[in-house]
Amino acid sequence: MTEVVATSQTIVVVGGGISGMTAALEAAECGRQVLLIEKTPALGGRTALLYRYFPKLCHPTCGLEINLRRLKSSRNLRVLTMAEVTKITGARGDYSVSLKLSPRYVNENCTACGACSEAVEAAIDNPYNYGLSKMKAAYLPHAMAYPQRYVLDPSIVGTPEGEKAKAACKYGAIDLGMKQETLEIKAGAVIWATGWQPYDAAKIQPYGYDRYPNVITSLEFERLADPHGPTGGKITRPSDGREAKDIAFIQCAGSRDENHLRHCSRICCMASLKQTQYVREAYGEEGKSTVYYIDIRAIDRFEDFYRKVLADKTVRFVKSKPARIAEDRKTLDPVIHGVDTEGYHRYASRHDLVVLAVGMEPAVKGADIPHEIVADSSGFIESAASGGFFGAGCASNALDVNRSVQSATASALRAIQVVRKSDRVEA
């Protein structure tokens, strides 16, 4: 199953999110051999978990569909899912990449009919909804998943539940004997596109994310608004399921803070502005959004979107970084305390739901990358001495989708230059 032909001409791309897919496709469409490695069972990364993009409010499924189509029609591209890189040695033109392949327990006979999922009763936290809902332990990651193949959670393998799944499959696609494998491959250049993860909101102690059910992160809110999400697209409160019509957005939750993330995460201002429009979409004039901010960083053409939201009467802006959130014990309403900067008024504002616009940190930070690299103080990749290793997308900086794609294309060009040079040496 895991025969991979890779030579010093191959470009290895680590991470199958929007950056990794783009880098891999750009290089493959230029005629280079590319191996795309993804840790989870499906491509798409965090982009697949967004409801809509800013500033045009289009759906990410559209962009993903185009990329998957390009990917399926490319003969130069191989994809390995459930694969993790454990070590990269060597230098430009001659790398050796060690991989660890986790068992999926489902082979290529799978037709994605879903019979195994129906048969299985065990449920696990759904990571695609940030744990806001449960899913069956035999699952298809999401509707757009590539490859379209089910996965068995390791927790049911070796239990009667696993046997149930096996018995239900008409195509002999379930192989409970699959083992973890290791693999070593050659590569001429490596593009590291492992993306980002949300900053752990529980660490921002005064905001009480770990204590108050009605304080959630911007990513969880994204799932609430999504029709494929845990509430079927209804914006409700986690504590009582009531409609949340008065929503506060707190900017710089973790970002631009020496106690948490030193950098500006760049996407959160636009993401919150976008999310105020979800509230308007759901509740019309009845919805109310309040944005607490230090300053709104809607760069270049995003300024237009900001102006549009400013003109929206359902959205209120409060120039203040809130000091703390308290909770009304009876109603479980979060109450935000602080002082605003425009007049220094002290406020204690009650809302139905508080959304923390959490910052972005690298999913694999600086020293945890199994190769010798130079990272900045936040753990984003700056360079690598080996000469053929490049960061792309959010592994290199806090970026939105648009800029991630630009960064990925740039890294693909750099990688192509490396393998072209080793071409000439061999010829």
Add this chain to the structure above:
Amino acid sequence: MGAMNEQALAKYTNNFLREVEERVEEGEWVKMCMQCGVCAGSCPFGPDWEHSPQKIFMMIRAGKRDEVLSSDSMWMCTSCYNCVVRCPRELPITQIMHGLATYAQRLGLAPKMNPTRKFSLLFWDNCTRTGRVNELKLALGLYFMDGLVAGIKKAWAMRNTGLGLLMAGRLNPFEILKGHECKDKAGIQRMLKKAYEIEEKRRGFAK
């Protein structure tokens, strides 16, 4: 440069910020404030004083020298350090507030009737004289701060506490005559004199 020009320039030259940076302890941090407001919201005394730290920093940058130095705010700081731990720029806010208070006191601009100012002076005077705090004299000094009648009233109200301390051996009435001293009183005085000298020189107060 013409007089008009100089006048216009003076308006936009922020001498007060520079003055604070040079002469106030940790004053060089003031320009790092990004006006997010977390300190103001985190301050437990926030509603009770005139200017929050955030506002004081903005006033310094706006050159409002008299308003800042005669404010009672720095004197209200209880050193709980809530603002310092939450400040996203890690400004030593508590230290700056104390630095401003000290500087205002030195210039004679501090609010005369502020009780914490009075207490601070009383305490410093009390403990530097002998190298030890004479708690009896300090307490009595505090009671009689606002005059004889007020002092007698306050002392009367606290009589049970005083008696309790006496019974427990925590209060020696003879301290009123001559309190206990540290072993090397002269040494303490010399050390403080040197510290004052260094401070005067570093902050540019020396003549």
